[in-house]
Amino acid sequence: MATPTASAVPAAPPSLSLPPSQFARLQPHAYLLAHLSPPPASNQPSIRANGRAPAQFRVTSANSGSLTHTNGSAVVRVGDTTAVCGVRAEILHTDDIASWSVSQASSGNTHKRRRLGDLGGKPTEESDDTYADAQDDEDRAHIQDLNLLVPNLSLSTGCAPGFTPGAPPSSLAQSLSHQILSLLHTSRLVRADDLRIWYQPPNLGREDLERHNEDEAMDVDAGPGAAGLSKPREIKAFWVLYIDVMIISLAGNPFDAAWASVLAALRDTKLPKAWWDIDNETILCSDDVSQARKLSLRGFPIASSFCVFDADAAAAYRAVVIPKADEPKRRGFKQTWILADPDGYEEGLSQERACLVVDKESNGQGKTVIVKMEKHGGWIIDTEDLRQLVSMSAQRWDEMKQILEQC
Incomplete structure (x- = not known):
């Protein structure tokens, strides 16, 4: 009786199992569900497909001052999502604001009502609260109505599949830009007083007629009604902050990374010393880096x-x-x-x-x-x-x- 040769032995049937990478592409819901809810006999914890626990955030790193031609910059990486933010400051003259004279008149009436209220015998706490509310409304109006904060987010080419060169701004980029602007206004992160450029008119007495230099004509730290000054300060210009965010790598959750980069860049932002030159009727800025001042941000909001x-x-x-x-x-x-x-x-x-x-x-x-x-x-x-x-x-x-x- 002849023995069967090796070629006559039937081969084992091929395996029907799929590699994890193919399983994740073909059945994504089932793949993630298998990780989050493993069989009880396996004694495995509930983890996600990326190896994190459900409540665990990705590893985050940040670096500020990465861009040299900006007033402030930062790079934030959350997992494989990376956002770069640069802040540029430009000067907006009040002469270029069409409604500036009207807003100043209404603001002056508010301060006048407060002074009349104090003279009329109203409680000091009430008048102070009213004045504080008026100041908050004025700060909010300056930031929002004058558009002193201008964020713009863009998704760089190749940050994720589907973002090709020459394509118009995506709806995701426009939505994220609007979210950042809304959060800047809601959190009131930037103080309006940091963006104001003041001018203190001098007392034109006999000895003060020729005192129009920058050190005596403008005092940033002095408040209205300072000692020895009969004329109130005037706002001659504002700083406008252009906040540009670029997502150079997109791997989910771009808003948290973008907002963290904005917060880090604003913390790194320095504005040069600026004053009103009465002789040339223009704003001048100092080149001395040591005279630049940082923004005094309000709070530390994290998304x-x-x-x-x-x-x-x-x-x-x-x-x-x-x-x-x-x-x-x-x-x-x-x-x-x-x-x-x-x-x-x-x-x-x-x-x-x-x-x-x-x-x-x-x-x-x-x-x-x-x-x-x-x-x-x-x-x-x-x-x-x-x-x-x-x-x-x-x-x-x-x-x-x-x-x-x-x-």
Whole structure:
């Protein structure tokens, strides 16, 4: 009886398993679901496809002063998402503002009403509060109405697939620019007084007729009604800050990286000493770098973004991938996870997103203040979840403050 040859032995059937990279492309929902909800017998923790825990943010680094031809700059990298921000300052003369005379007249009436109120016997605290409110309204009007902060975000060619050279600005870039502008106004990060260029008219007495030099004609630190000055100060010009942000690498969550770069660049911004030259009737700036002054920013707002992954979007694969998996969170029959700092892969699998901007008081108590909160795309996040997100954002604030202060 002849023995069978090696070629006659049937070969083993090919394996039907797929490599993880192909599984992630073919069935992205099922792939992420398998990581977030592993079988109980495996004793593996719930992790994301990128290896992070659901509440874990990506590694962040920052560097300031990277651009030489700007008043301030910074580079912030959050994971593989990198944003570069440069701040350029230009002078806006009040003579070029069409409504300046009208706004000055209304402002003068407000100060006049306050003085008349004090003379009429009204309580000092009430008049001070009224004056403070008027000052806040004036600061807000100068920043917003005069457009003293002009952010612009662009997505560089090749930062992600789909961004080709010569293409018009994408809707994502325009939306991020609007978000940055809205947050600058809401947080009131930049003080209007840092952007004002003052002029103090001299007392034209006998001995003061010829005193029109820069040191005596303009005093930045002196307040209205200073001793020995009978004429009030005048605002001759404003600094306009052009805040240009470029995303050179996009791997998800561009807003957090862009806003962190804006905050770091503004902290690095220095404005040269400027004064009004009465002889030439123009604004002059000093070339001495030591006389430049930094912006006195109001607060330290940090943005933290989150997304919601819903397992029901992969319901067709759930019975095959995790037939007996534990459900860490249930709302009726829904299984969901809230993911901090989502990357590009996770953003494509989520519909509901939330962004919290928080700050902490500097009075020693460390109380968390919610500067802005946005949520869109669904209704899964409830009140309990928002409390957890605020707590996570407060921890993120501590990390980012330490990173940006050291850059």
